[in-house]
């Protein structure tokens with residue numbers, strides 16, 4: 079390479095700087111976003127230039143890269159890092175320190191010997207605290223050498239990571255040959271993760287690759303909480319970036335580690351099995367912040383950078399476009415979503431007014447209004463938080479076996495009366511076909527229709543899911559194969575069996591249909607008895623698999639969740655409530671004088687009584703995250719996340735009244751002439767040390783009081799100290 083004179087003098091000055099001890103290392107933390115643990119730091123080089131100040135490596139390392147000076151610098155870095163490892167070790171700070179090794183240094187024939195010498199000179203520092211970051215591209219060119227090196231270092235406990243992963247086109251075969259412990263996803267892919275589908279696919283691919291090869295995966299350059307949340311969702315929990323911490327001097331690390339708390343937003347998204355379709359919700363937060371920053375920036379004299387209409391029209395900003403289309407379709411039924419509209423509108427009104435005032439030179443009223451703007455932003459963010467929680471709760475419960483499996487068919491199988499009938503969705507663009515099928519099927523089933531693929535996907539995704547879909551293959555726009563593929567891709571609709579209706583019955587078509595996940599074919603023109611027989615056969619199969627899946631979590635008698643499932647949900651909800659500082663209520667419901675009922679009417683009747691009560695609970699209109707279970711014997715429980723004491727009391731009273739209205743005769747009750755229940759409620763206080771045991775004990779205590787006070791009532795004590 080031809081060196082310019084500028085480069086030559088920089089190189090000479092750098093060599094002098096190395097001798098004069100002008101190099102420094104700063105450290106950037108790597109954290110596990112899920113657990114909040116700081117797992118290590120990356121050592122990054124700085125040159126404390128006497129005249130130019132602190133220089134980043136980009137300003138000086140490139141000139142050294144093709145010179146032996148890089149090897150001297152690298153050796154200094156190893157020594158300095160080991161010295162620091164020992165200091166932290168003595169402070170009981172358990173951190174792995176990773177250092178960057180330049181390609182030339184790595185391939186230097188003496189590298190291993192130098193490394194050994196450095197280790198020997200710092201004998202008390204644990205080599206297992208040292209990690210070497212090598213560039214993916216360098217490793218690719220010299221797999222045999224690198225492999226030998228990695229093996230030799232591994233014997234000492236030193237680990238390796240492949241830096242800037244994704245930029246070097248590593249193939250699967252190479253990855254197998256380079257036994258690095260860690261893959262670091264390059265920051266260029268993380269930057270646009272939320273907006274660029276391609277980057278998301280690449281990152282998701284790298285994460286998959288890392289898992290498949292049992293490598294740890296670390297994301298570099300995480301600047302926002304939303305990026306972190308998405309990475310976690312994609313399966314990468316470890317991250318490094320300005321959004322967590324900027325590189326800092328060694329002296330600051332211990333304090334930083336002691337005070338580090340993971341972003342609250344991560345906790346909110348943590349262990350939520352959210353759908354990729356909920357991604358816009360994640361972006362909504364940053365959209366709102368960007369809007370406000372723009373307006374505040376404008377007040378400070380910066381340019382406004384809005385698309386036409388984006389400033390004043392709350393339909394036109396990215397959030398608005400999402401809100402009135404996809405958002406509406408997905409979350410339109412949630413209160414938290416509906417409430418967002420007004421605050422979002424207010425945000426745009428304020429923004430427009432602030433810009434107008436500034437343009438008229440009225441700076442003081444504009445500044446006063448900026449305070450209101452910040453206030454509205456806080457409100458939006460907190461509403462988005464609650465929406466996010468609601469959505470997470472909904473997704474979690476949609477995926478839980480009770481929700482999937484206490485479908486109409488399962489309910490029937492376990493003998494609950496009053497469940498919804500089996501629902502079949504017919505998708506066909508020809509109305510006459512729909513009519514013929516509906517005519518045949520509606521005698522036994524509830525039939526719903528869609529005349530195109532998009533509508534079908536939307537309907538299949540609704541909370542009350544179809545038990546079976548009859549899907550036309552040939553439709554304008556999205557064809558049946560594509561609809562089926564998407565249904566199978568979405569975990570929420572994956573389990574719905576799809577039968578194709580087709581005029582084409584050649585082998586290839588059928589193969590394609592099975593490949594995308596269809597279970598059967600019905601050919602046009604229909605022969606109704608055959609359609610009915612095949613539908614019924616598929617429903618029976620579905621029922622069996624539903625039952626198998628649900629058995630572990632479902633109470634066999636009532637068909638609602640069992641104690642085991644309830645324990646699991648309660649544990650999760652307690653954790654979530656505490657983390658998000660949300661209220662959590664629990665109802666314990668006990669059938670009054672149930673022993674007398676059993677003694678008098680017999681156990682068969684007793685079972686039927688419990689089934690009816692379970693049926694009432696399962697059918698009670700409650701919020702999406704609410705959870706109903708048979709606790710055991712004649713006891714039932716209801717978990718109400720996000721519900722305060724007043725809400726819990728209202729729901730409990732509604733349950734009590736509805737069960738009373740069943741009017742199941744009970745001649746041996748001393749409370750009433752029919753079956754009644756007593757209900758105890760407990761609500762967590764935000765300050766409580768919230769555990770399932772405490773909440774259960776409090777609800778039990780309230781239930782005991784309800785019994786003492788004469789049964790057939792709700793007791794809902796205020797939490798202490800409120």
Ligand code: C2E
Pocket residue numbers: 106121122123134135136139152155177178179180211241242265298299300301318319320321325
């Ligand atoms: P790298 O190893 O990929 O290190 C990460 C770089 O990304 C660091 O830049 C870090 O400050 C920066 N970074 C971290 N988080 C963020 C973020 O959220 N956003 C953005 N935009 N950047 C972030 P730095 O310190 O300037 O180092 C640049 C590169 O110089 C390093 O990339 C590494 O390849 C090289 N380097 C640094 N120290 C050494 C060293 O001691 N020896 C050698 N050979 N190379 C080094």
Ligand code: MG
Pocket residue numbers: 120178211241
């Ligand atoms: Mg690095």
Ligand code: MG
Pocket residue numbers: 241242262264265298
């Ligand atoms: Mg990197």
